[in-house]
Amino acid sequence: MKIIYTDSLIIGGGLAGLRVAIAARKRGYESIILSLIPAKRSHSAAAQGGMQASLAASVKSRGDNEDIHFADTVKGSDWGCDQKVVRMFAHTAPKAIRELATWGVPWSRVRAGDREVVINAERVTITEGEDAHGLITSRDFGGTKKWRTCYTADGTGHTMLYAMDNKAIELDIPVHERKEAIALIHEGNRCLGAVVRDLINGELIAYVARATTMATGGYGRLYSVTTNAVISEGIGTAIALETGIAPLSNMEAIQFHPTAIVPVGILTTEGCRGDGGLLKDVDGHRFMPDYEPGKKELASRDVVSRRMTEHIRKGKGVPSRYGDHLWLDITLLGKAHIDKNLREVKEICEYFLGIDPSKDFIPVRPTQHYSMGGIRTKPTGESIGLHGLFAAGEASCWDMHGFNRLGGNSVAETVVAGMIVGEYVADYCEANSLDFKTSTIESFVNRERKKIDDLIARSSGEEVYELKKSMQAIMMEKVGIFRNGDGLAQAVEELQALLKRSRNIAIQNKVRSSNPELVEAIRVPKMLKLALCAAVGARDRTESRGAHSREDFPARNDREWLKRTLSTWKDEADELPTQEYVDLDIMEMEMPPGSRGYGNDETIHHADTAVREKQIEELKKSMPNADRHEMQEAIMPYVLPEKYRGKNERVGVGYE
Amino acid sequence: MSNDEQGRTLKFHILKYDPQLEGDEPRMVTFEVDEAPGMTIFIALNEIREKHDRSLQFDFVCRAGICGSCGMLINGKPDLACRTLTSRFPRGEITLLPLPAFELIGDLSVNTGEFMRSMSERVEGWIHDQEQESVDLTRIEERMDPDLADEIYELDRCIECGCCISACATKRMRDDFLGAVGFIKVARFALDTRDKRTDEDWYEIIGNDDGVFGCMTLLGCEDNCPKDLPHQHKIAYLRRRMVKVT
């Protein structure tokens, strides 16, 4: 049995995983990163539009700060998030972006003087200040009060990931590529590492570590059409679930992005609308102002996706052989702007659609995009059930996005979480040595070996590709943008049937080394468990919140549902997750639940809301001389690692 | 989408060889696929794997032309398979070979990851600045000329797909030749004012026959780079700068 020991094992080489590894390494702990693919190819590279941080340098972002970023994020989450975590995040995001600037990200910069932009379909001239010349600039994105999304053209994730991986190479952090974690190893409630399959030679290796971090990204591939990479299958999340003691959270909170191209689902960034692009229907009519006169195309993602779907249902979609779609019109931005700031979008249009977006409209439809749910952790990033297991990035749910995440907040989260969780991982390594019984490691490896042996030995049974396609179709159709009780009940039943069948998969290719069919056979049963967590969560949550939208329960119901969903898979033989709910305590919130300002507000409020509002008001009155930092601290104190506590400087206002 | 795409049967000729399997020999295998509108090689290969050959190995991640995983020789030309539409081939015959110059993992899958990591280590592809660690992150960032930021981004767009390496005659003759992707990295960091390395430092890395002086300027790299990076211009520029050092 091959065993590899390290201090800090990080599963996932995207932005989050790399940043955690860097933090632990800098504190003197040996770190190893595992990845299915070379780190620079991780899906973080696909992020186009940008990263939110309240730097407030561009003229349209002046006045921005942590408070406004916090408020936008909490509203965006439909009050489903952990507000303390959002505070930690908003306070650290400017530092994250500035750190990345020193590591080489060529952030687009402010150019002093006049420039033409498109706002609400009109060309207007804005004047950038001399004092901001050369500072990091930002663009508009959905659901934000200020222009807060920093970018490098529309290749932001790419440049961030490259800078991050280059830093990891500088620090000599090994990335073990083409390795797949297929199970976590634990003794009681202490995580000891993972059983890993080498995707080239098929060997099983035990990686044993003081601390293990899951940074495996999202699970968009539970759906048949998604913007996510083909490797975004959620296996990291699933193997945490399979421990039976590390709960997942809010798995029903799944985001659909308004503008993925039809039919293949490749994303065109929100930056298209942020920069002034419009959504149009079959008649060429700009319909978003009819629904959302305030924010129009730049309402929060969940809102825009629902409005688009409604509009298509009214018969206003553009018919095509792949079903109805709508148009994204960026022609009004002009060729020069597109060639410079929306280059990736342009290439995608050329290669996959054969069109020129400076002349032609882009066919788009809302498409699965992001998983708000994931491995439930404390604000430190540590699992609430399994000691020594940490999670960061899209795979985690420390819960800063609640039921809907804002564009630009995810790459920001990956880096910020990496910085913060990385410190706690290092603390954990410092405080805990590695004590374990070799027999524990052996038994986990043997268990996985036996599963693979059984798969290879089975001569007849279920077709893995068929099971996967059925799952993806069910999720698409019944656990989609709009959901209802009947559909969800059916989805659960059908997924359960698929899960049973998945216990009898037989594969045609019996090779033990590199074998893509075997990879699928290992993954699909795990994916089905995640799908079931999402479907059951959605079925039982009889309200609408953020991206979870129930036609039969259209109102947000704080009275009964201001709760976080927890899912565990207690026993391998179970066919359903065990669901529990934890209240979000309004009396601890800095921003008690209110209206997001879209459509009619039908929210069923919680009795505590008014009480807490009053309490906060009185507190504010009692501290007439407090500045915004002191006030915030009095209302909702939160903890950050020492090195990230400092106030953030901004042009024109200093450390105000 | 034109109508004549419909109803075509495509012929894929694919190199099959799994070095992990004892006794396996490289061979060409032909698969037939019914063309669908908008079909890419990514879609076709998945269909082949599912319907005809469960062992077929290839690499796709983003399937959107941005991650650099899917470089292969497509009718002799290195390119990204995920964004190549089958309709581009009027005869309906498509030959796929793994990218040459890289270690073969199996069939169409090659080890570009290891290659790129050692390339990065060789050119030390990160910002060299002694002060970096002591930067106070609460303070306003250092200013950068907006045009310079844009220019760096132009070079930072390389996706490490390896197409330029496969298309390079010099690389084929000389294993230690750095290759175009390495030159692009050097040009990128040499342009970046945050990186404090001097021309003398760069000379150490590329001032020899395995570096810019070995390049024969045949421009296979420029012709085959899917991100249209300005190889010719940058190689010439680096060479001029290096000549001055000597």
Ligand SMILES: Cc1cc2nc3c(=O)[nH]c(=O)nc-3n(C[C@H](O)[C@H](O)[C@H](O)COP(=O)(O)OP(=O)(O)OC[C@H]3O[C@@H](n4cnc5c(N)ncnc54)[C@H](O)[C@@H]3O)c2cc1C
């Ligand atoms: C098309 C697209 C555009 C986006 N644009 C934006 C944007 O503009 N702004 C924004 O804020 N957000 C954006 N997002 C979201 C954001 O990019 C992602 O949420 C974020 O990058 C995820 O980073 P991560 O580090 O958590 O995971 P990833 O970058 O997905 O990395 C996951 C890593 O885990 C590894 N891995 C997975 N499973 C295993 C396993 N079992 N064993 C070993 N390794 C494993 C993979 O190899 C990979 O290295 C976008 C997302 C998409 C899909």
Ligand code: SF4
């Ligand atoms: S320079 Fe071009 S061809 Fe070479 S690796 Fe980079 S993107 Fe690919």
Ligand code: SF4
């Ligand atoms: S120009 Fe130089 S680097 Fe480019 S392909 Fe030719 S020899 Fe190789």
Ligand code: FES
């Ligand atoms: S799969 Fe990412 S570039 Fe082709």
